[in-house]
Each structure stands twice: as structure tokens, then as C-alpha cells.
Amino acid sequence: MAPVVRARNLQVGYGEAPVCAPVSFTLGEGRAVALVGANGSGKSTVLKTVIGLLTPVGGSVEVLGRPVDERDVQFRREVSAVLDDDAYFPALTVAEHLYLTARGHGVMGAQQEVDVLLEEFGLADHARATPVSLSSGQRRRLLLAAGFARPRSLLVLDEPEQRLDQRMRARLADRLRAEREAGGAVLIATHDPDLVAAVCTQAVLVDDHASVVLSAAEAADRIARVAL
Amino acid sequence: MTSVREPGDARGDADPRTVDLGAADVDDDGPAPADLGPHDLDDDPRVGDFELGEVPSARSIRRFTARAARARAGASVGSLLTDVYTAVTSVVISVLIVLGVVQQLGEALPPAPPVHAPGGLSLPALVAVLLLAAVGALLSTAGRLGPVGAEGPQAAWWLALPVDRRGLLRPAAARGPVVAALAGAAVVVVLEAGLLASSGATLVRAGLLGALVAAVVVLLAAVAQSRGVPRRRTAVAGDLVLVAAPVVAVALVLTGRTPTALPAPSWGVVVVAAVVAGLLAALVDARLGALPGRTLREGGSAATQAVGAVVSLDSRELGRALTGGAAASSHRRVSRLRTARGPATALVTADLVVLRRSLRHVVQLVVAAGLPVLATVVPQLASTVGVLLAVLVGGWMAASASAEGARWAEMAPVVDRLLPLEARTVRRLRMVVPGVAVLLWTVVALGAVGIWAGAPLDWVLLGLAAVPVWAAAAVRAAYRPAPSWDKPLVATPAGALPTGVLQVVARGPDLIAFCLLPLWIAIGLHTVTTVMVTAQVVLSTVAVLIGSSVHDKGWLERMMEEQDERKKAGA
Numbered sequence: 001m002a003p004v005v006r007a008r009n010l011q012v013g014y015g016e017a018p019v020c021a022p023v024s025f026t027l028g029e030g031r032a033v034a035l036v037g038a039n040g041s042g043k044s045t046v047l048k049t050v051i052g053l054l055t056p057v058g059g060s061v062e063v064l065g066r067p068v069d070e071r072d073v074q075f076r077r078e079v080s081a082v083l084d085d086d087a088y089f090p091a092l093t094v095a096e097h098l099y100l101t102a103r104g105h106g107v108m109g110a111q112q113e114v115d116v117l118l119e120e121f122g123l124a125d126h127a128r129a130t131p132v133s134l135s136s137g138q139r140r141r142l143l144l145a146a147g148f149a150r151p152r153s154l155l156v157l158d159e160p161e162q163r164l165d166q167r168m169r170a171r172l173a174d175r176l177r178a179e180r181e182a183g184g185a186v187l188i189a190t191h192d193p194d195l196v197a198a199v200c201t202q203a204v205l206v207d208d209h210a211s212v213v214l215s216a217a218e219a220a221d222r223i224a225r226v227a228l
Numbered sequence: 229m230t231s232v233r234e235p236g237d238a239r240g241d242a243d244p245r246t247v248d249l250g251a252a253d254v255d256d257d258g259p260a261p262a263d264l265g266p267h268d269l270d271d272d273p274r275v276g277d278f279e280l281g282e283v284p285s286a287r288s289i290r291r292f293t294a295r296a297a298r299a300r301a302g303a304s305v306g307s308l309l310t311d312v313y314t315a316v317t318s319v320v321i322s323v324l325i326v327l328g329v330v331q332q333l334g335e336a337l338p339p340a341p342p343v344h345a346p347g348g349l350s351l352p353a354l355v356a357v358l359l360l361a362a363v364g365a366l367l368s369t370a371g372r373l374g375p376v377g378a379e380g381p382q383a384a385w386w387l388a389l390p391v392d393r394r395g396l397l398r399p400a401a402a403r404g405p406v407v408a409a410l411a412g413a414a415v416v417v418v419l420e421a422g423l424l425a426s427s428g429a430t431l432v433r434a435g436l437l438g439a440l441v442a443a444v445v446v447l448l449a450a451v452a453q454s455r456g457v458p459r460r461r462t463a464v465a466g467d468l469v470l471v472a473a474p475v476v477a478v479a480l481v482l483t484g485r486t487p488t489a490l491p492a493p494s495w496g497v498v499v500v501a502a503v504v505a506g507l508l509a510a511l512v513d514a515r516l517g518a519l520p521g522r523t524l525r526e527g528g529s530a531a532t533q534a535v536g537a538v539v540s541l542d543s544r545e546l547g548r549a550l551t552g553g554a555a556a557s558s559h560r561r562v563s564r565l566r567t568a569r570g571p572a573t574a575l576v577t578a579d580l581v582v583l584r585r586s587l588r589h590v591v592q593l594v595v596a597a598g599l600p601v602l603a604t605v606v607p608q609l610a611s612t613v614g615v616l617l618a619v620l621v622g623g624w625m626a627a628s629a630s631a632e633g634a635r636w637a638e639m640a641p642v643v644d645r646l647l648p649l650e651a652r653t654v655r656r657l658r659m660v661v662p663g664v665a666v667l668l669w670t671v672v673a674l675g676a677v678g679i680w681a682g683a684p685l686d687w688v689l690l691g692l693a694a695v696p697v698w699a700a701a702a703v704r705a706a707y708r709p710a711p712s713w714d715k716p717l718v719a720t721p722a723g724a725l726p727t728g729v730l731q732v733v734a735r736g737p738d739l740i741a742f743c744l745l746p747l748w749i750a751i752g753l754h755t756v757t758t759v760m761v762t763a764q765v766v767l768s769t770v771a772v773l774i775g776s777s778v779h780d781k782g783w784l785e786r787m788m789e790e791q792d793e794r795k796k797a798g799a
Contacts, residue, residue, distance in 0.1 A: 053522050070521050077390040078273050087380030091297035097385065104289055104389035108279040130300075146385075151273040151280065184275035 374527025412442025705736025
């Protein structure tokens, strides 16, 4: 059975110039891989390449045994990605954004699911508010909730800890651990050593010179020591 | 709560039901129910404790969003009628203005000379050159804006859905060709009726052909986008067509093969153009689902930025939207700035690098130099007004094109502050590159004016004396504050004018109007005198002083504010 993500000597970048050393890793079901590294090292670029928003500069990446193509409907069904898109429909409420995601993926009984997510992500009191009236942290919670409001085989998160308070970070870590334990695959770029230690089974240090595969504990330790 | 889904547990297949993005599940004031079509899908994803039904159609998703927007816009029937009335009135006024311009042009133009003068360009040839330039500009703009794009919320919330993207993108894909067709028809009608005095059926056919060709250009850009051609490449192709226009004009002048009439389009040509446009539209529609998400995001972002700039009358932001949208790879060859010997030369060198890297502005410079040359070689346009307008527009285009460094610095002032230079000095240094560019433009443009009026050297000398004014005006315009919408409106027959915006937009052009008076008088009198050159030197000095001012407000406004403050302090 093909792993959920397989990257072989994957070179990523904008145009033809790679932004970091080639990356190789395999992410299977029930596993979580963290991409760690300094600002600008290329973590987000790797994520964007894995979800098909960028074309690989070199090497290859496969998701569920097939080359990445975000134009493929099946690919979009399987991959849930939360990047730092701070953009919302001005006329839709918080709850409606989540309905749109859930219903758009064919989820029956979306209302119940959305209610659970609103509660879990601390947005229940803002369900009828429009996102423009929320704080940046609350908008971030909405984006993260949308990532869970739909079925998925792979969950991709770009620095999910950003703009979250400590309590929400801990809750997110629990959510991601449950995701992994339920058989999902999680790929995150992060600077949070606690998140890496709590959720991830492996880490990839993304760097200009060489990308290294580390254990989650090593990665968490390195983030804490070197302040990556 | 998440759970592992067993293989073959395709609940949607077992129990196909229609999903409804309807009002029952949203707020009371939310959108109404939407009809949803079936969608065949393969295996279900592994995680998510969801009961899955069928995925809604793209159209219903689009409608869901649109209905929510309408429901929450708070639009009453009265406000809707007011909007319709305003829109209709605006269109009627615009059409009347265009018709007025066309009529004025027709009456103001002298008849064509009976014998074609050597070294001249006929009016039909000029129209052909202008249409070629318009095609280039359209293709370049279409490439920079996508032409198909998904705006921020659409990119973030729609593109990730497992639906056929064609249904989501159809309105965005149709917008570009329709707008281009309207603009193309307007341009062709003005040129045909105003310059070539066409009328009746010929004008109708020309207008239709103009609309269809414009739509075809945008559709071709969309086909290129769907085939993965980088937007920059499409934009560069348009720029090359644009720069070819003045080159063709010069070639026609030099070879003397200027046509005396343009062929009138037949209905057959119009029908062929319509068929081509229809086929291309069908092709684009079929390939909408193949558009990469990245280009949709980029195109939507550039278009949103450009529309925002147009609505807020901010030409600098519009320039940034068009330039940034089709910038080369973010990893460029690193310029070592070898000519930088200190902060001053570093600033000038950086401005030069910015200009060198922007093909759009280099093309703009070439076109700017061509305008006065064209005005002086077309007998019907080589009048005082025609040449003055050509020098005014060409000079402003050249100066603006070369002040890109100043415009970027205005957006990110921290770059200027990093250098150990006084703010006034920074602004004066930012005039160097526009000054050099306008100097080159002057040699060509004022040289042509000199040949038209006699004594070319005198005209070039006057032009050189005027160079600092163009440069100062470009820098003053680049550093102008954001348009202010909180000042009182002034009622005019054409509608209310926001004075705060006009004040800001006028910064830069005001120097062109007043500090170039000797040049305008010289063109009016067809002669250059020593007094004019001397006066131009004095006014150029004044322009540099004003252009290097770091105050956002005018002298009078600052004085009044000081008075108010003194009064308050006294009270």
C-alpha cells in the first residue's frame, strides 16, 4: 500500500531556483511529520509543493501513490490544507464558512459537526459573526476548524501554532494527536517544540545545505536549543 | 472526533442523497436553498467521522455565497433602484462624452493634404498603429491579471472543494473578455468616427470587430494560462506588440509606404471574428478545470489589487498590481551595485536596477518617445494643440515610468530611512534616474518638435532646461499621500468630485502645468527665445525645491493649520 506522502529528493522553489536542499521523507497512515527549520528555510514552500500549489523544481512527490495534481478532484477530497490564507467572504458568518467547507465536501449532518468544531475551537459565541469582526487569533481558529470540518486522508498545516494562545495550542495538539491515532496522516511546518513532541512521529530539518530526518524528540530538542 | 474509515465504506455511494447548502442550516438571514447536482467520486478519505452524501455542484456553491452576500448587503428596493439609476446615468453621460469627443475631433481635424508629404504619416496609418498598440496593451494587461483568477476568499474557500472548478470560475472567466470587448468597441468607435470620419454601417462593423478582436486577445491569454504558460511570458508578448507599434510607425515614415485608407471591415470578417471568439470561449470554458490553483490565486490577487487601485484612484497601487503580478522569478541574479560608492550613489544605482528590471516601464519609455514624433509627422495632428498634447502625455509617461524606485520607496519608507541621508536629499536623489530618462526622451521628442517648428537645437536646449521639472513632478507624484476621501464634495454637472482626492492626485501634475509654462508657450508660438529658456531654468529650480519637499500638505494648508493651533493655544 502506498504511503500517504512520499517525497524523493524533492527540490522546491519559485521559478527554477530551489530555496533549500532536497527533501526526502515518507509519511504513512497514522503518522505525523514535522518540517522544522529557521525562518525562510523553505518549510512552507515544501508544504505548498506537497499540496500542488507549486511545481517541484526537482525530484518527485507523490500523495497516495499518485503524482501531486491539485486540479484532480480526488486529490482535493483527500488533502486538507490550512495555510496562512487570511481571506474570508465578507458576507458569510463564521458558521457559514464551516458549512461551506463541510457541505462542499458532501458531509451529511454538517450542522452537528460544525457545532462541535465551533465549540472546540472557541468560536461558538462568534458563530453568527462575520470573520472581519474577529481578532487575528480567532480567524486563525476558524481556518484550523475548517481543516477539520471535512473528510481527509492527509492534513497539512503551515505553522498552526501562530496567533494561538497556549490553551488553544494544547487543544490543537490533542486534536492532531487524535487525528494521527485515528489513522490520518499529518504534515506540519512548525516552530513549536511542544507541538512536535506531542504530535509528531518524525521530523525533517529543512535547511539550505542538507535536509536531515530527525526523530520528533531530537527535533523538539533542537528547536528549543537553537531557537529554530 | 475522528475515526478510521474502513475500505469500501463508501457511504455516499450506498445512500446517494442530495445535499442542500440551504437556509435550514444557516442563519435565518442567510442564503436560500440551492439546487445541487450529483457528482461521482472515487474512494472516500480515511479520516473524519462523517456521513458522506453527494458533493454539491459548483453552481450551487457559487449561489450559496452570492445569496449570502445579497441577503446581508442590506439592499432595499429603493437603494437598488438608486444604484440602477446611477449606473444608467453614468453610462449615458460617458457615451455622451465619447460622442462629444468624436464630434470635436472630426470638426477640429484639418483635411488630409492632397499630396502625401515625404516623411509624413497618414491618419489611417496612425489609427492602425494605435490599434496595434492597444492590442499589445490589452494582451499585456490580460497576462498580468491572469486573465482568469480567483479572489482571496474564493481561492481560500472554493478552490479546495472537490467540485468541478469550471462552475466556480465561469463568471470570473467571462468578465475579462466582456470588459475587453466593451473597451475595444469604444476605442475603435472613437478612432474610426473621430479620426477617420467613418459612419453608419461601417462604424457598426468596425465597432463589432473591435469588440470581438479585444475579446479574442483576452481569450487567447486565457488559453495560454490554461496551458501553463507563465503569466509573465504572456505579459512580455503583449509588451513586445506594444513596443512594435512605434517601430512600425517609424518604419512607415522612413519607407514612405503609409496607407491612405484602411480597408472597411465586411460583415464576413465580423462573422469570422465572432466564430473565432466563440470557439476560443468554448475552449477556455472546457479548460477552466485545468487551470492551476497557483495561477488562479496569483491572477485573483493581482486583479483585486488593481480594481482596488482603480476604485481609490491610486495610480501607484495600480502600477504595483500590474508590475508585481508578472514579476520575474523571485530569485534573480544578484546585482552587486558596483557603481555604488556611498549612500547617494547606492540610492541612484538601486533606482536604476529597479527600472532596468521592469520591462513594462522600459516599453513605456519607448512609447512615450514615439508619441511626439507621431504627432509631428501626421499632417492632421501636427497642430499646436496636437503637438502640445503629445509632449504633455509623452513627457509624463516617460517621467512616471522611470520613477518606479520612488514609488516602491514610498510604499516601504524604511528603505530610505536605512541610509544616512536627509529626507529632502533622498527625494532629490530619486530625481536622478527620472531626470536621465527624460533627458533621453527630450532629445528624441523635442528634436521632433524642433523639426516640426524649425530650429531643432533651440528646442532641445529648452527641453533640457525643462528636464528637472519632469523629474521633480514624477518624484512628487510618487511620494504623494494616500487619497483622502473625508474632504467635502464639489457638485459638478458630471457628478460630485471629491476635493481631497483631487488635491492628492494633482500632486506632480501641478508642477507639469505651472513649471513648464515656458515650454507650453513656446509650442503655442512655434518658437523658442532666450527669455523662455531662462524662465524655464528658473522654474525648473522652483520645481526641484517643491519636489524635494517632505511635507504632505501644501504651504497654504500648513499655514492655516498653524493659525488654528495658535488660536487654540491662545484660547
